[in-house]
Amino acid sequence: MLEKTGIPTKEDIKSITPSEERRRKGPVAVIECFQKIPCNPCYTSCKFGAIKEFKDINDRPVVDFDKCTGCGVCVVNCPGLAIFIIDETYSDTEALVKIPYEFIPLPEEGSYVTALNREGKPVCRAKVVKVQNAKSQDRTPVVSLAVPKEYSMEVRFFNINDYFSDNTYICRCEELTLGELRELIRMGYRTLDEIKRISRAGMGPCQGRTCRQLIMQELAKTTGQKMEEMPMTTFRPPVKAIKLGALAGGDDNE
Amino acid sequence: MNKTADVVIIGGGISGCSIAYHLAKKGVKNIVVIEKQYLASGSTGRCGAGVRMQWGTERNCLLSKLSIEFFENANEELGAVHDIEFKQGGYLIVASTEKEVEQFKKNVALQNSLGIPSVYLSPKEAKEIIPHMDETKILGATFCPKDGHLNPFYTTEAFANAAKRLGVEFMTYTTVTGITTENGRVTGVHTDKGYISTPIVVNAAGGYSKMIGQMAGVDIPVYAQRHQILVTEPVEPLQGPMYMSFSLNIYCQQTPHGSFIMGRGDDKEPTDLRITSSWKFMEEMAKTCCELLPILSKLRVIRQWAGLYTMTQDAQPIYGGVKELEGFYLACGFSGHGFMLGPATGLLMSEIILGEPTTIDVSNLDKDRFARGELIFEPSVV
Numbered sequence: 127m128l129e130k131t132g133i134p135t136k137e138d139i140k141s142i143t144p145s146e147e148r149r150r151k152g153p154v155a156v157i158e159c160f161q162k163i164p165c166n167p168c169y170t171s172c173k174f175g176a177i178k179e180f181k182d183i184n185d186r187p188v189v190d191f192d193k194c195t196g197c198g199v200c201v202v203n204c205p206g207l208a209i210f211i212i213d214e215t216y217s218d219t220e221a222l223v224k225i226p227y228e229f230i231p232l233p234e235e236g237s238y239v240t241a242l243n244r245e246g247k248p249v250c251r252a253k254v255v256k257v258q259n260a261k262s263q264d265r266t267p268v269v270s271l272a273v274p275k276e277y278s279m280e281v282r283f284f285n286i287n288d289y290f291s292d293n294t295y296i297c298r299c300e301e302l303t304l305g306e307l308r309e310l311i312r313m314g315y316r317t318l319d320e321i322k323r324i325s326r327a328g329m330g331p332c333q334g335r336t337c338r339q340l341i342m343q344e345l346a347k348t349t350g351q352k353m354e355e356m357p358m359t360t361f362r363p364p365v366k367a368i369k370l371g372a373l374a375g376g377d378d379n380e
Numbered sequence: 381m382n383k384t385a386d387v388v389i390i391g392g393g394i395s396g397c398s399i400a401y402h403l404a405k406k407g408v409k410n411i412v413v414i415e416k417q418y419l420a421s422g423s424t425g426r427c428g429a430g431v432r433m434q435w436g437t438e439r440n441c442l443l444s445k446l447s448i449e450f451f452e453n454a455n456e457e458l459g460a461v462h463d464i465e466f467k468q469g470g471y472l473i474v475a476s477t478e479k480e481v482e483q484f485k486k487n488v489a490l491q492n493s494l495g496i497p498s499v500y501l502s503p504k505e506a507k508e509i510i511p512h513m514d515e516t517k518i519l520g521a522t523f524c525p526k527d528g529h530l531n532p533f534y535t536t537e538a539f540a541n542a543a544k545r546l547g548v549e550f551m552t553y554t555t556v557t558g559i560t561t562e563n564g565r566v567t568g569v570h571t572d573k574g575y576i577s578t579p580i581v582v583n584a585a586g587g588y589s590k591m592i593g594q595m596a597g598v599d600i601p602v603y604a605q606r607h608q609i610l611v612t613e614p615v616e617p618l619q620g621p622m623y624m625s626f627s628l629n630i631y632c633q634q635t636p637h638g639s640f641i642m643g644r645g646d647d648k649e650p651t652d653l654r655i656t657s658s659w660k661f662m663e664e665m666a667k668t669c670c671e672l673l674p675i676l677s678k679l680r681v682i683r684q685w686a687g688l689y690t691m692t693q694d695a696q697p698i699y700g701g702v703k704e705l706e707g708f709y710l711a712c713g714f715s716g717h718g719f720m721l722g723p724a725t726g727l728l729m730s731e732i733i734l735g736e737p738t739t740i741d742v743s744n745l746d747k748d749r750f751a752r753g754e755l756i757f758e759p760s761v762v
Contacts, residue, residue: 313461320418323425323533324462326637331613331682362683363657367613371677373666 133245134160143279144191153196153213153222157187158244158282159206171203201226202266212278221278222255227269232257233286240289241273241281249273249280251290296344297337299330307341311348318342319359328359331367381574385549386410387733388569388576390556390592391584392417393424394532394719395711397539398726399582401458404546406730411548412576413540414569416555416588420536423586424719426655426687428609428643430622430633431720432471432527433496436487436759440696441494442740443724450723451530459545460538464530467636470621471527472501472509473760474518474672477627483759484522491524498524510623512675517628527622529633532719539722556585559596559708566596566707580733582709584725587653587688589712598702601750602690602713606649608661610684612676614638623673626760630668632676640679642669655686689716694755697721699745700732709733710747715761 127135144154155176157168162184169177169187176193177200201209201224211224223241233239233254241252256270273281288294292305302325315321318328318341327341328334338359346353386408389396392415400413415421431448435441450457451466475481484500491498499522506521507513540550551573558570559581568577585592587604615638622633632642644665662684670677692698692713701709711729714721724740731738744754 317418319421323420324537329611329683331680333682360685362685363659363662364681364684367680367682369678369680370612370666370669373662373681374670374677375663375667376670376677 128160134158139279142189144189148191149212149214149278152215153198153211154191155189155194155196155198155200156210156212156279157189157200157204157208158210159186159204159208162186165205167203167205168200168209171199173197173199198224198268201268202263207266210282214275214278216272219275220272221275222270223252223273223278223281224268224270225281225283226266227284228266231286232259232267233269233284238288238291239271240285240287241271241277242283242285243280244282246283248285248289249277251288252281252284296340297325297327297330297334299332299337300326300328302327302337304344307344308348311345316345316349317357318345319357321345322359333362334359383412383574383576384410385412385576385578387412387580387582388578389413389582389584390569391415391422391586391589392419392536392540392550392552393422393584393586394420394536394539394722395424395586395714395725395729396582396584397536397543398722399584399711399729400548400726401539401543401546402726402730403733404543404548406734408730408734409547411543412578413543413548413550414554414556414571415550415552418552419540419550420533422588423687423690424532424536426609426685427532427716427719428631428633428641429532429719430471430527430529430624430631432473432524432622432624434471434473434487434491434498434522434524434527434760436483436490437756438490438494439740439742439756440758440760441491441496443721443742444717445494445496446727446740447721447723448526448528451535454535454538454723458538458542460534461541462531462534462537464535464538465636466528466530468526468528469619469633470509470523470525472506472521472523472621472623474506474513474521474623474625474628476518476625478519480627481520484520487760488522496524497526498522509621510619510673512618513623513673514671517672518625523621525621529622529635535719535722539726556592556595559592561596561705564704564706566705580707580709582711582729582733584711586712586714586718587690589690589710593710596705596708598705598708598747600698600710600712600747602692602698603651604653604688605651605691606654606656606686607643607645607689607716608649608657608665608684608686609641609643610662610665610681612640612679613682615640615679618675619673625672628668628672630665630672632669632673639682640676644668653688655688657684657686689714690718691715693750694757695761696756696758697725697745698747699725699728699742700747702747717761
């Protein structure tokens with residue numbers, strides 16, 4: 127699958143994930159290098175001997191998690207940007223994920239970005255805690271994101287735009303923001319139909335083509351319901367906005 | 381999960397929420413409102429949401445006047461979180477037959493005698509109020525500037541939240557499955573979430589009120605009939621008042637949001653609980669609208685929907701208890717006017733249930749008037 131999609135399978139991920147016990151102890155390197163290629167800078171750069179010696183330069187790296195200190199030197203030395211540091215001791219609820227990021231512009235420390243998973247799908251809102259870009263990193267900046275702990279093995283990239291901000295528009299026709307949606311959910315509105323009627327989301331010219339899924343996603347996330355089990359709103363005619371004059375049989379060219 | 385309540389109200393629309401609020405305000409404790417879906421999910425949330433004082437019988441004038449005066453202060457009275465969006469742009473009711481002209485002149489005299497500021501207008505004067513109308517299609521009109529429109533979801537929410545603050549419990553997504561009685565008295569309500577033992581049940585179930593009556597062994601002479609509405613894309617403010625005609629069969633209003641909402645009646649509509657949409661409505665509505673308000677032909681329709689009118693033979697509501705079952709009260713059969721009468725319904729029903737003298741005499745709006753043959757016809761209905 128990886129060859130076709132570029133996305134590692136669950137088994138691939140499982141094979142390189144440090145144990146929960148190790149993750150609770152502090153920062154650790156996670157090497158997501160799944161193909162045999164002639165490359166070994168991770169091994170040569172590690173001062174702690176935490177990456178086992180390569181018998182063949184085509185070998186895949188193996189980390190000795192007990193020796194790894196999570197220093198991050200291997201992160202900037204990996205030409206494939208395949209190494210991440212995760213630190214689940216960052217706070218009670220959040221983990222730190224350090225991501226090599228060779229794009230411009232770099233995010234600003236303290237700003238919020240949209241954390242993405244390995245498939246590039248949005249996972250959560252993340253705060254940029256640190257941006258390291260020292261000369262020794264040789265133009266591989268490392269961005270540290272604070273994410274909810276359960277996403278430490280999910281989040282592997284980010285979009286610099288803060289799509290999970292309260293200011294993001296969910297319904298563009300009727301201008302409902304994510305913040306307003308969250309407030310309605312807090313007030314106790316629990317279904318798409320209720321939210322539609324109380325906020326007008328989905329009642330505009332597009333008839334919910336964009337917001338329907340976005341509202342369901344947020345509801346699913348907040349209330350723990352499964353999207354596929356949630357009731358939809360009624361799809362009502364007409365499919366496309368049509369002039370009254372045309373409906374009345376006038377000479378309108380619609 | 382079984383429990384006990386002093387009053388159980390069936391129906392979480394404007395009527396049920398208003399009755400709950402008014403009872404709680406008068407000090408009744410332990411009130412439970414049962415709603416099959418969510419609040420305002422039935423006729424309340426599907427209605428045109430216009431409110432008017434221009435009626436042809438004294439009592440309807442007084443009931444609607446009381447309600448509109450309540451709506452004027454409802455944001456404060458109910459402590460609404462969302463503005464109920466009450467816009468008093470007036471109702472322009474046009475006459476297109478000589479019979480209507482005659483009736484409307486009588487109506488205005490009646491309304492004025494009750495303190496309702498309506499006026500009779502010539503077609504030319506009517507056109508000054510709605511400049512884009514085709515005045516050649518009408519013979520005259522009446523106008524009352526205090527009539528208007530409000531948001532049915534926010535209004536119901538405001539009643540419900542105010543009731544909750546007074547201790548009323550709302551059970552949404554709960555279906556009534558039976559009503560228990562003993563020796564001619566109500567004793568409780570079965571729901572899919574458990575049994576509630578109660579001496580008083582109020583049937584405010586709108587289109588489903590006949591079904592609820594059957595559960596209690598009470599035959600309520602009402603039937604549900606589908607009515608349809610369409611809404612356009614929002615545009616800049618263009619039309620202040622509601623445009624309405626009984627004989628030409630249209631009501632058409634621009635909401636504060638900018639969209640136009642319009643509907644019409646149809647005697648041939650199904651009388652089951654169907655709320656699907658029909659093409660026939662869309663086509664006929666568009667034709668009527670384009671003929672009377674030509675400029676609106678350029679507006680795009682974005683959605684149509686339907687809801688239920690709960691009709692009685694005389695198009696007037698049924699208020700009060702029933703002689704065959706003590707503790708069973710009816711607030712149903714509003715015939716398309718339940719939303720605008722919401723505040724009056726709540727106040728009067730709370731007075732009836734508590735045995736107080738009623739603010740407006742509604743004693744002959746009881747269920748048995750149909751059996752007695754004492755119908756009270758209202759000339760001004762769509």
